Structures are given as C-alpha cells and as structure tokens.
Amino acid sequence: MLDALPTAFLFFLAALILPILPRGPLRSLLVLIVPVVAGLAVYALPMGNLVQAEFFGFTLDLMRVDPLSRVFALLFCIAAFLGGLFAWHLRDTVQQVAMLLYVGAAIGAVFAGDLVTLFFYWEGTAISSVFLIWARRSEASYFSGMRYLTIQIGSGVMLLAGIILHYSATGSIAFDAMTLDSPASWLIFIAFGIKAAFILLNNWMIDAYPSATVTGTVILSAFTTKLAIYALARGFAGTELLIYIGAATAVYPLIWAQLENDLRRVVAYALNLQQGFMFVGIGIGTELALNGAIAHAFVGVLYGMLLFMTLGAVMYRTGTSRATDLGGIYKTMPLTALFCLVGAASISAFPLFAGFVSKSLIISAAAKGSHYVVWGCLLLASAGGFLVCGLKVPFFAFFSKDGSLRPREAPGHMLLVMGLTAVLCVLAGTNPTALYALLPYDVSYQPYSTGHIITQLQLLLFSALAFALLLPTRLYPRPNPTVNLDFDWVYRRLLLGAIGLLAIPVRGFFRALDRFKAGPLKALIRTLYNTYGPMARTSQFWPTGAMVLWIAILLGVTLLVSYAS
Amino acid sequence: MDNRTPDNADTYPALGRAFLWLDRPGGAKAVRYTLFILCALLIVADFVFYKKGYLPIEEFPIFYALFGFFSCAALLICSVVMRVILERPRDYYAPTDGALEPSPQEQAAKVDHHA
Numbered sequence: 001m002l003d004a005l006p007t008a009f010l011f012f013l014a015a016l017i018l019p020i021l022p023r024g025p026l027r028s029l030l031v032l033i034v035p036v037v038a039g040l041a042v043y044a045l046p047m048g049n050l051v052q053a054e055f056f057g058f059t060l061d062l063m064r065v066d067p068l069s070r071v072f073a074l075l076f077c078i079a080a081f082l083g084g085l086f087a088w089h090l091r092d093t094v095q096q097v098a099m100l101l102y103v104g105a106a107i108g109a110v111f112a113g114d115l116v117t118l119f120f121y122w123e124g125t126a127i128s129s130v131f132l133i134w135a136r137r138s139e140a141s142y143f144s145g146m147r148y149l150t151i152q153i154g155s156g157v158m159l160l161a162g163i164i165l166h167y168s169a170t171g172s173i174a175f176d177a178m179t180l181d182s183p184a185s186w187l188i189f190i191a192f193g194i195k196a197a198f199i200l201l202n203n204w205m206i207d208a209y210p211s212a213t214v215t216g217t218v219i220l221s222a223f224t225t226k227l228a229i230y231a232l233a234r235g236f237a238g239t240e241l242l243i244y245i246g247a248a249t250a251v252y253p254l255i256w257a258q259l260e261n262d263l264r265r266v267v268a269y270a271l272n273l274q275q276g277f278m279f280v281g282i283g284i285g286t287e288l289a290l291n292g293a294i295a296h297a298f299v300g301v302l303y304g305m306l307l308f309m310t311l312g313a314v315m316y317r318t319g320t321s322r323a324t325d326l327g328g329i330y331k332t333m334p335l336t337a338l339f340c341l342v343g344a345a346s347i348s349a350f351p352l353f354a355g356f357v358s359k360s361l362i363i364s365a366a367a368k369g370s371h372y373v374v375w376g377c378l379l380l381a382s383a384g385g386f387l388v389c390g391l392k393v394p395f396f397a398f399f400s401k402d403g404s405l406r407p408r409e410a411p412g413h414m415l416l417v418m419g420l421t422a423v424l425c426v427l428a429g430t431n432p433t434a435l436y437a438l439l440p441y442d443v444s445y446q447p448y449s450t451g452h453i454i455t456q457l458q459l460l461l462f463s464a465l466a467f468a469l470l471l472p473t474r475l476y477p478r479p480n481p482t483v484n485l486d487f488d489w490v491y492r493r494l495l496l497g498a499i500g501l502l503a504i505p506v507r508g509f510f511r512a513l514d515r516f517k518a519g520p521l522k523a524l525i526r527t528l529y530n531t532y533g534p535m536a537r538t539s540q541f542w543p544t545g546a547m548v549l550w551i552a553i554l555l556g557v558t559l560l561v562s563y564a565s
Numbered sequence: 566m567d568n569r570t571p572d573n574a575d576t577y578p579a580l581g582r583a584f585l586w587l588d589r590p591g592g593a594k595a596v597r598y599t600l601f602i603l604c605a606l607l608i609v610a611d612f613v614f615y616k617k618g619y620l621p622i623e624e625f626p627i628f629y630a631l632f633g634f635f636s637c638a639a640l641l642i643c644s645v646v647m648r649v650i651l652e653r654p655r656d657y658y659a660p661t662d663g664a665l666e667p668s669p670q671e672q673a674a675k676v677d678h679h680a
Contacts, residue, residue: 143659258644259651328588334580367619375620383633384640402588409578451616455629458607462633465604468597470641477644483658484651492658 006051006062007073007111008121010038011080011104015097023091031084031096035103039077042070042107049113058173061113067440071294072110072230074438076103079222079301082421086309087215088413098131099219106223110230114173115163115188118231122159122195125224126152132216133208144211147492151204152224155194162187178235189236196228196279199249202272203488206256209271210264210321214312217264221271221304229278229297238285243366246283247374250276250381256486257388261479263397264321267307270347270389273381274300274355280378281362284369287441292361294439299346299354299428306343306421307393310336313414314397317407321397323479328402335418336410337398342422346429348390349382351456354425357432357447360456364445383463390460391467396479604630 014034021027050063080103090096105124112118126149133145165184167173178185190201197205205225209217236242250273257269274296281293313336314329315321330337342353349355359382366375409415428435432447470476530536574582586592611627618624 140659254640255644255647256651258641259648330584330587331574331577331581334578334584338580364619367623370620372620379629379632380636380640383636387637387640399587449617450614451618454607454610454614455616455623458611458627458629459633461600461604461607462630463637464600466634466637466641468600470638475638475642475645477641477648480648480652481655483653483655484648485653486651 004051006108007038007042008062008104008108010034010041011100011107015100015104018096018100019093023093025088027093027096028084028088028090031087031099032081034100035077035080035084038107039074039081042073042077045070055116058114058116060117062108062117063111064113064175065111068230068234068294069110071298071438071440072226073107075226075298075301076107076110076223078424079103079219079305082305082417083215083219083222085417085420086218086305086312086414088417089411090215092135092213094131095135095213095216098128098135099215101128102132102219102223106227109227113175115159115166115175116173118175119156119159119163122191122227123153123156125227126156129220129224132220133212135216136211136213141211144207147488148204148208148211151194155191158187158194159191162189162191175234177237180236180239180241189239192228192231192235193245194228195224196232197225197249197272197275198245198279199252199276200487202249202253202275203486205272206253206265206268206486207488209268209308210262214316218305218308218312221268221308222301225271225275226297226301229275229282229293232279233282233290233293237282237290239283242279242283243371243374244283246276246279246281247377248276249273249279251377251384252276254381254384254388256484257384258392258477259479259484261323261481262321263323263326263393264308264311264315266323266388266393267304267311270307270385270393271300271304273385273388274304274347276381277359277362277378280366280374284362284365284371286365286369288361288368288443288445289365291436291439291441291443291445292358292365295358295361295435296355298435298438299358299425302421302425302428303343303346303354306339306418306425307347307389309414309418309421310340310343311393311397313410313418314407316414317410318405322481323392323396323400324481326397326403326405327400328398329405329407330398332406333398333409335415337394339415339418339422340394340398342425344390344394346425348386348460349456350390350429350460351448351453352426352429354428356429356456357435358428360447360452361443361445379459383459386460386463387467391464 011034014030018027018030021030045063045065047065047067049061050065051061053060053062080099083099083103087095087099102125105121105128109118109121109125112121130145130149130152133141133148162184163173165182165187169182169184178188180186180189194201194204209220212220232242253269253273257266257273260266260269278293278296278300281289281296283289311321314326314333317333318326318329320326346354349359363375363378363382366378410418436443436445467476532539574585577585587596608627608630611630616623622628
C-alpha cells in the first residue's frame with residue numbers, strides 16, 4: 001500500500017493530524033512513529049520510478065528509488081527518529097509540525113526524480129526549518145532566522161533559475177548527472193553549494209544552527225546540508241572543482257572554531273569542516289570516493305546529532321552552551337559527558353568510532369588520486385578538527401575549571417537517545433561492513449590495518465599533545481565571551497555599510513525635494529491661492545455673465561470646427 | 566533553579582564521583598603523563614610495524630606524529646594571532662545577540678518529562 005504513496009506524504013499527513021491530537025505524549029509518539037513506518041517502507045521499496053504525477057504538462061517523478069536515494073532516505077528516517085526521541089519532552093506544536101514537514105520535504109527531495117519536484121521540496125526544507133529557529137522566540141533568533149531564510153530561499157531561487165535555463169536549453173527536467181558547462185548547471189551547482197555550505201557560502205550554518213531551539217539544532221544539523229550532499233553526489237559526481245572547494249571548506253573553519261566561545265557554534269564549524277571531506281569525495285568521483293562521501297554523510301548525521309544532543313542537554317539544564325560559562329559539570333552530568341566524548345571521538349575519526357571508517361575512505365581516495373595538496377588539507381583538517389571537536393568541546397563543556405554549576409543529569413529520554421546514537425556511532429565504527437553494505441557501490445575496503453591505526457593514532461594523539469602542552473600557556477586561544485568576525489561580516493556589515501553609502505545621495509535628493517516643497521513650492525501655491533482662491537481679489541470682481549459669455553464662445557468654436565470638417 | 570544545590574560530592578551520580586580524581590591535585594598531571602607515554606609508544610610502534618602508504622611522503626618515519634603536532638601547534642598560535650584582528654565585543658552585531666536568555670528548562674518548567 002505504501003508503494004503508491006510517496007514517503008514524504010507520510011510526514012505531511014502526520015503534520016496534518018498532529019494538531020488535532022491532544023497536546024501531550026500522544027503527539028510526541030506520532031512524531032516518533034512516523035519515521036519508523038517510513039523507514040520500514042523505504043527499506044522494502046522496490047527500485048525504479050514508482051510514483052508519477054502530471055503537473056502543467058510535465059511528468060514529475062515523485063519516487064525515484066535507487067541505491068543512492070534509498071540510503072539517504074533511510075538515513076533521514078533514522079535521523080528523524082532520533083530527533084523525535086530527543087524532542088520527546090517538547091509540547092510546542094509549531095516545532096513538532098515544522099519538524100515533520102522538514103523531514104518530509106528532505107525525504108521528498110531525495111526521492112525527486114526531476115528538477116521541478118526537487119525545487120518544490122528544496123524550498124520546502126527552507127521554509128519549514130526556519131520555524132525551528134524562530135521557535136526559540138528571542139529577538140536574536142528572529143533575526144538569525146531571517147538571515148537563514150533569505151539565504152535558503154536565495155538558494156531555491158537560483159535553483160529555479162538554473163532549472164528554467166536547463167529546460168529551455170535541453171527540453172528535459174530530469175535530474176541526472178550534469179557538467180559545469182552552461183550557466184544553467186552553474187546556477188544549479190551554486191544553489192546546491194549554498195545549502196551544502198561551500199566555503200564562503202557557509203556562514204548561514206554557523207549562524208543558524210546555534211540560534212535554533214535545543215531540539216531544533218539537533219534536527220537542523222541532520223537534513224539540509226546532507227540533502228545538498230545527496231544533490232551534489234547525484235548531479236555533480238566527478239566534478240574536479242569540488243575537490244578544491246572541499247579542501248578549502250575543510251581547512252577554512254579551523255581558526256574560527258578555535259576562537260569561538262559558544263560550543264554549539266564550535267560544533268557547527270566542525271560539521272562544516274566535515275562537509276569539506278564529503279565534497280572532496282564527490283569531486284574525486286570514483287566509486288571508492290563516492291562511497292566514502294556517502295558513508296561520511298551517514299555517520300556525519302549520527303555524530304553531528306550526538307554532539308548537538310549532548311550540548312543541547314547541557315543547555316537544557318543550564319541555559320547556556322558558552323565555554324566561558326560552563327566547566328566542571330561532568331560531576332553531575334557524567335553520562336552526558338560520556339556521550340559527548342563518544343561523539344567527539346567519532347567526529348575525530350578515532351579507530352573503533354564512526355568517523356574513522358568513512359573518513360579513511362575519502363583520504364585514501366585523495367591519496368590514490370595523487371592529490372597531494374588536497375590530501376595535506378584533509379590531514380590538517382583531521383588534526384585540527386580533533387583539536388576543536390575532540391578536545392575543546394568536551395574539555396570546556398564538561399571538564400575545564402570547576403564553576404558553580406551543578407545541573408541535574410539530562411532527562412531520561414535524552415539520555416536514552418544519546419545512548420542510542422552513541423551505540424550507533426560505535427557500531428558503525430566497529431562493524432564497517434554493515435555500514436558499507438548500505439552504500440550504493442560495491443567496494444572492498446579494509447580500514448582496519450595495523451599501519452592505518454597507528455598512523456591515525458599518531459595524528460590524533462600528537463595533536464592532543466600540542467593541545468596539552470599549549471593549553472597552560474598564552475599560546476592557547478582560551479575562549480573569550482566575544483564575537484569573532486567571519487565572512488558573514490561582509491553581508492552583515494560591509495554590504496550594509498555600502499547600502500548606507502548609496503543611501504547618502506538618495507537621502508540628499510529627497511531632502512532637497514522636501515526643502516523645495518516646504519519653501520518655493522509652498523510659496524507659489526500660497527500666491528496662487530491668494531490671487532485666484534475663493535476669497536481672493538480676482539474672484540470678487542468676476543461676474544457670472546463672464547461665465548455664460550465664455551460658454552457661448554466655446555460652443556461657437558465647436559460649431560465652426562464641426563462645420564469646417 | 567536547582568542548578569546551585571549545596572556542593573556535596575556524595576550527591577553526585579556514581580559515574581560522576583568515579584571521575585572526581587580528575588579534579589584532585591595531580592589529576593591533570595596524571596592525564597598528561599599518560600598522554601606522553603602513549604605518544605612515546607606510538608613512536609616506537611611506528612618503527613616496529615609495517616605501514617603501507619599511497620604517497621612517498623608517508624614513508625617518512627613518524628610523519629603523522631610530526632604532522633599532527635606541528636600543524637596543531639601552528640593552528641593554535643595562528644588562532645591567537647588572528648584573534649587580535651577578529652575579536653569584537655559580544656554585542657557587536659546587535660545588542661540582543663549576546664544577551665542571556667532564560668534557560669530552556671525554565672521555559673519548559675510546566676512540562677512533565679516523565680509523562
């Protein structure tokens with residue numbers, strides 16, 4: 001029965017039903033059950049274009065099921081389940097409905113077989129997810145949500161422009177592999193790049209994720225960027241440019257992540273850096289590399305959610321995720337601390353943890369392709385990423401100096417879901433064949449060789465050594481309660497300033513106009529009024545007969561004209 | 566708010582108490598020395614075990630250890646320098662950006678989590 005219904009509609013249906021249900025656990029249960037049903041349905045789906053619809057003369061493929069789309073749809077179902085469980089305590093209709101719509105749109109986009117369907121869902125993810133930010137109901141989150149929405153809709157508009165150009169050039173709306181040889185494909189590429197957080201297009205991610213609610217951040221981190229990874233893997237696999245974009249994206253956030261005080265922003269930077277690895281994998285485009293990128297997206301969702309969950313739990317209990325306000329809370333939140341360490345080990349690619357088995361696929365692919373510089377960048381990003389997420393986040397959140405904070409341990413459902421996600425991270429790390437089996441290509445790759453384990457441990461532990469040696473000195477950038485300028489300064493300040501400059505002549509023109517209206521124009525009107533107005537001199541001496549005379553003259557002229565013509 | 570209960574280590578969860586040695590004098594030192602020993606062992610292991618690399622530079626002895634240490638040290642020092650240029654006050658973009666909000670737990674105070 002579920003074959004005939006696009007999986008996304010399950011979520012939309014649930015979003016319709018949810019507000020009718022009584023507020024309480026029943027709603028949370030619905031949010032939890034839908035991904036399970038959807039996941040089982042996706043797992044059982046046969047391959048092929050299952051559902052088609054007619055739309056203004058186009059045939060839309062709503063359900064293109066192939067190994068690539070299926071693995072992402074499964075991933076999104078798992079993520080939706082984990083996010084739903086984390087949000088079990090939530091009694092906020094807005095967030096619950098937004099969550100369902102957002103997940104539905106993301107899954108719909110993954111299954112979209114044509115660009116028009118993709119566009120609708122692409123915008124759907126943007127519009128539904130912004131409510132997870134606004135649901136925090138603070139002024140800062142309102143503006144952050146506005147920036148997020150502007151950028152995301154911008155991506156959608158570029159996608160639409162690209163689709164229109166693509167259609168007018170080729171007459172096809174099919175969403176298949178493209179090459180960067182026309183304005184159309186460039187527009188689509190950049191639209192994907194905005195959502196995927198390419199270097200310099202990435203600031204929305206760091207801005208928006210930590211502005212969302214405790215649960216919203218967990219949900220946001222799983223879908224938008226990974227949807228874009230899917231879209232890039234589908235449309236631009238093997239595009240060489242992506243390799244260099246990826247290397248730059250992986251290295252760029254390192255310094256900012258070091259300086260950042262808000263630990264949720266630090267994690268956002270670290271996830272952005274991991275996106276770079278995936279771009280490299282997609283750009284190389286061999287089966288090994290593509291598998292690596294997809295595997296990395298898969299585990300990236302898991303450890304990204306895990307890290308945001310642990311910090312979300314901390315924030316839930318203490319009201320802050322700033323490094324300067326936290327510290328020493330491992331004493332009363334030990335399980336949360338433990339799960340954070342698992343997430344940190346996973347994102348840092350410690351052997352036996354999730355990131356190890358996926359990251360090594362990509363780095364090996366880069367080395368095999370003899371991309372020396374790129375390989376070096378990825379290695380640097382691995383080491384620096386560990387410094388940031390593996391050491392800084394757990395250290396300053398849970399250990400560090402002992403503050404006066406003695407929060408209670410996270411609520412039961414949060415512990416349960418964090419534990420579950422941590423187990424998944426370890427399972428993926430210890431049992432890579434199960435993870436690899438989900439991937440679209442058959443690749444025999446063995447991440448666990450003695451040499452590889454030793455070199456990876458060397459990389460990580462000597463990074464830790466640098467951390468340990470520099471931490472007590474002034475050479476370590478200890479977190480300060482400040483803002484650090486990033487590229488978003490360009491549009492939050494520079495462009496704003498440029499508009500301010502542009503406004504000077506415009507303002508000058510309108511001021512001059514105002515002055516003219518207040519001065520000479522008013523005087524002129526007053527003079528005219530005084531001369532010809534009802535009380536004016538001229539009206540007093542104006543006989544009624546003059547009027548009749550003029551009408552007679554006018555009629556005479558009319559008569560002459562009509563006679564002559 | 567129950568964030569600031571009287572500080573009595575006996576009220577901590579068992580797992581939390583198990584790690585209290587970290588806070589004792591010498592705790593951090595113990596962690597650091599363990600790290601030194603592990604690093605030394607890894608250097609030894611580098612020469613003992615065979616490792617297969619794709620690139621010639623990977624054959625260089627303890628390449629990964631050197632890379633990890635020096636790149637991270639450089640990164641940290643770079644960050645300290647960059648901070649001079651990049652750092653701005655908390656309310657640089659908007660006065661509300663840095664403001665402390667009520668804790669989400671307080672907002673959700675009426676919710677029964679064990680429902």
